[in-house]
Amino acid sequence: MNFVPARIGDAVTEIDTPALIVDLDAFERNMKKMAAFADLAGIRLRPHAKTHRCAAIALKQIQMGAVGQCCQKVGEAEALVQGGVRDIFVSNEVLDIRKLRRLAALAKSTTISLCFDALEQVDAASKAAQEFDVELGALVEIDLGMRRCGVVPGDAAAALAKYIEAAPGLKFLGLQAYQGKAQHVREYADREKAIEAAATAVRLSIDAIKREGLRCQVITGGGTGTYMFEGLSRLWTELQCGSYIFMDGEYSAIEGSDGEPYAEFEQSLFILTTVMSTAVSGRAIVDAGLKSYTLEKGLPAVHSHNDMRLVAASDEHGVIALDGGVVLPLGTTIKLAPSHCDPTVNLHDFYICVRNGRVEALWPISARGASS
Amino acid sequence: MNFVPARIGDAVTEIDTPALIVDLDAFERNMKKMAAFADLAGIRLRPHAKTHRCAAIALKQIQMGAVGQCCQKVGEAEALVQGGVRDIFVSNEVLDIRKLRRLAALAKSTTISLCFDALEQVDAASKAAQEFDVELGALVEIDLGMRRCGVVPGDAAAALAKYIEAAPGLKFLGLQAYQGKAQHVREYADREKAIEAAATAVRLSIDAIKREGLRCQVITGGGTGTYMFEGLSRLWTELQCGSYIFMDGEYSAIEGSDGEPYAEFEQSLFILTTVMSTAVSGRAIVDAGLKSYTLEKGLPAVHSHNDMRLVAASDEHGVIALDGGVVLPLGTTIKLAPSHCDPTVNLHDFYICVRNGRVEALWPISARGASS
Incomplete structure (x- = not known):
């Protein structure tokens, strides 16, 4: 039994990371x-x-x-x-x-x-x-x-x-x-x-x-x-x-009917991750890697931060490149938007459902791993 | 609780697929x-x-x-x-x-x-x-x-x-x-x-x-x-x-001390998968995809078959291209060698351990998903 990453009523900042969260x-x-x-x-x-x-x-x-x-x-x-x-x-x-x-x-x-x-x-x-x-x-x-x-x-x-x-x-x-x-x-x-x-x-x-x-x-x-x-x-x-x-x-990445990026539906699924190391200059290392999201369609995007890009991921680390001057202190939590939702979901045991900065529900991913 | 894909003593042919097997x-x-x-x-x-x-x-x-x-x-x-x-x-x-x-x-x-x-x-x-x-x-x-x-x-x-x-x-x-x-x-x-x-x-x-x-x-x-x-x-x-x-x-893919492919250790981990569709000519479709192996280091190899290549994978399907004349009948089981073992293991609940064509042990992947 894995550690359950949050309790109902927790603030988002109290969620144990990495975690799969739903807005x-x-x-x-x-x-x-x-x-x-x-x-x-x-x-x-x-x-x-x-x-x-x-x-x-x-x-x-x-x-x-x-x-x-x-x-x-x-x-x-x-x-x-x-x-x-x-x-x-x-x-x-x-x-x-x-x-x-x-x-x-x-x-x-x-x-x-x-x-x-x-x-x-x-x-x-x-x-x-x-x-x-x-x-x-x-x-x-x-x-x-x-x-x-x-x-x-x-x-x-x-x-x-x-x-x-x-x-x-x-x-x-x-x-x-x-x-x-x-x-x-x-x-x-x-x-x-x-x-x-x-x-x-x-x-x-x-x-x-x-x-x-x-x-x-x-x-x-x-x-x-x-x-x-x-x-x-x-x-x-x-x-x-x-x-x-x-x-x-x-x-x-696809086009909507207006020629603009497809925006009929909103990104509601994220990987919540924490900056765990800033020892190497120009980079922030987060605690979510290949066991928290999949890469076959590319690296996840850093949500709501145009000045940061996830540039590499290993099994349990993600590497965020910081533009000159940008600082991302140790302990900062970051939301990553997965490149491919289905296999990413399959890596997790729970959806941590969030509203107004609080955990409102935990939904077990009851068919996770059910691939037979 | 997912379906347990085999029992001790089962023949390899009785293992429910897709499964993670260890030689x-x-x-x-x-x-x-x-x-x-x-x-x-x-x-x-x-x-x-x-x-x-x-x-x-x-x-x-x-x-x-x-x-x-x-x-x-x-x-x-x-x-x-x-x-x-x-x-x-x-x-x-x-x-x-x-x-x-x-x-x-x-x-x-x-x-x-x-x-x-x-x-x-x-x-x-x-x-x-x-x-x-x-x-x-x-x-x-x-x-x-x-x-x-x-x-x-x-x-x-x-x-x-x-x-x-x-x-x-x-x-x-x-x-x-x-x-x-x-x-x-x-x-x-x-x-x-x-x-x-x-x-x-x-x-x-x-x-x-x-x-x-x-x-x-x-x-x-x-x-x-x-x-x-x-x-x-x-x-x-x-x-x-x-x-x-x-x-x-x-x-x-790396080189050993003799300049030959690194062979000090043997491939012992495989995804066992079954041909589930042969309706499209020149192809065999197997029942293991992105929820059974990861792709960040490339597609898995078809083990022991030089005339077959896995050429694509979607969430729950793998596509094997067959050279002219090769036949892979419906129901055939195939062993795939993963390109990257660590995140592939993390997708499964059990190692199905095999010797002499039989299941000898099942080892629970007790820290699967333990990424916090």
Whole structure:
């Protein structure tokens, strides 16, 4: 059991660092904005729990109108069900019969659906569903250019849908149509074009599936970078956005509809860190490194300080370069904005939720490490 | 509580993936090799727990002759003490009085020492030690060119040593002299030169400290890339190597004394992952991504398969590019060798220890996430 970094009521200055903190005001504005959009667009919102890995946040999203949660992993689904979520879509393929049995066991109490791109997955899921006497919702994933998972749109999707429909214990629901590559494309117009192309592939697949006598009830996809396009398309029925609740450096770097940096959602997630050494001139060393944030999308930004940059990170240290004359005394706390929120969250056990300079709540990251 | 990915006695093929696995034969050979070197060189070995974050491994190292453990964080020290370790050096500065009180509390049952590079840290540590009526060992960290923590070698080190010696509750022990930058320098001769330069700075500091009437009992440093130089220097008294037990892509990329890739230690740590999708031609998608390994030092290598390369990773997927004609069927398990072992270990809850194709042990990563 790790040290719990704060107590409710503590001042922010009393939080033990490094810590993952959430600015509750910004977080709640982000939540409301997306919920309002989905409501206005008349599209179901099923936020992605791979971002937050936290049942407490999932329940808040559902309370604000979300129909349930997406997740990527069976372990995440287990943590969400244990936390009270009752409608989960695993937006990913599952092959292993033991994992499928775990999912089928969850389906006793929870609406569970998942993705397919191969016959072997269908056979295994059908077996597990029959063993547990449950029905699993089944979506065909189509590859929209990510070249990761998913069958070729059109006839291949229809053939797989037909195979699913014939499999006992599975109910064909529709298409997983997520254009992941488009999410972080810098220009707004290019993201829009990518989703237009995706829409063509989706229509091709819907039509092919219709020729097999089947109907796509669900077309699910969209992320924080493109949700406005899927949301207004009248084609997708469900949005899967995750990062909008927190934002990160990667999403802040893309362009909004006005050509300015994307500012529809606010940075609400930070790493709180303390200056622990100033012995080397021109630098301040903070106590958060690679075990508190990830670097695959670059170094975190120093929040609210344009005259400071994090220039290096090792396992447990971060190096802030100070412009001439800037002083950052020992013991100063600094907020870093992560470059990539999902894997950063997965390093922590708690969200320390902050409002008006005080700790208002601690939310356990109940699915942290649940990657199986 | 996450799903436990294996049971003792399971075949390797039964391990739930993704999982962190340890090849016990290779691991034990690595352990023995370093212990034998330290013995031969007549230098104390104090392996770094920031690599393994596991009390079970710490105890094995101590059983083989190590004098105790290094760690970087107070939380790591707590987990190690709880696991039975009785001599811990925090090879890092600690400033916060609350953290120092946690360390002082540990010093009731355990020999505890730590690093200093500022007067404020000395004042705070002295206060905590007096409050708990314990003595904390104190080392002055000197900056050997990393430009991270540490005072300028020589007179500044001596001044800080003198200040420490006068502080109630602290006992001046010597120098933290770790040349971190040298560890991953590719050429063997360049690493040797870097440690020669570090030795000059160490001697300068020892002499300045002697002029203040103080003696350095301990000169501690060294890592997996340079330990042979510090070990044979007759200057350093203690080695802090950590990664040698596991190795990783970063260490495999440096040169050994023979000009060949560094092969003194064997890769013993792997991510076990399963092919979950083969729907896109020329690719196999595995079920381990950024939540199972880190990328700041590059993508993991596919172990024992020269015809396959991991070419991309997203949060929960890895993409293996297949050369023309290579087939990797759905359900195949693959071992990935991480590029950077320490932060990769920190993503997992267990080491699944494997020998002769079976799970022989599960070691909890008891200090996972203990970054405060």
